[in-house]
Amino acid sequence: MPLNDCRLIELPKISDPRGNLTFVEGGNHIPFDIKRVYYLYDVPGGSDRGAHAHKNLHQFVVAMSGSFDIVLDDGDRQRRFHLNRSYYGLYICPMMWRTLDNFSSGGVCMVLASEPYTPDDYIRDHDEFLARARHKPFAAA
Structure with missing residues (x-):
């Protein structure tokens, strides 16, 4: 899937003087x-997370508190997204290398995933990812 399939999505925001409410429906x-x-929380300053891709998993990432950046790489192009509002999230399609960095103090990253944890779905080696991503159309193995 191309990088253009990944996108920011605005979630419903119900404003109320007592506090706002946002929800997500799969x-x-x-x-x-x-x-x-x-x-993810209590990420030390200067640390990054991610540094992998998923063969089949779809994800939606929200900055519940604070902020952080997500760099997506489809094997041809990279794009950086800054998340800092709890009513916006980033949809990440399969076969995207992702790195999360630039966490603010108190930053909390919530991830909604399309499948339970499956170790075989991960690609943790960037060279392997590039070989698969550039072999389009790629087959989820």
């Missing part, structure tokens, strides 16, 4: 059903 606001939720 298959409605994001293009997959949610089968797993996890979050």
Whole structure:
């Protein structure tokens, strides 16, 4: 899938003087059903996370608190996204190398995933990813 398939998605925001409310419905606001939720927090300053790709997994990433950047690489191009609002998220399609960096103090990254954790879905070597990504159309193996 090309990098253009990855995109920022604005979520519903219900404003109220007592506090705002935002929600996500799988298959409605994001293009997959949610089968797993996890979050990253207490990321030390200067650290990065990610540095892998998924063969089949779809993800939706939200900055629940603070901010961070996500750099996506489709094997041909790279694009940096800055997330800093809890009512926006980044949809990441399969076969995108991703690196998360530039975490602010107190930054919390929530990830909604299309599948349960499956170690075989990961590509952790960038050269292997590039070989697969440039061999289009790629087959999810």
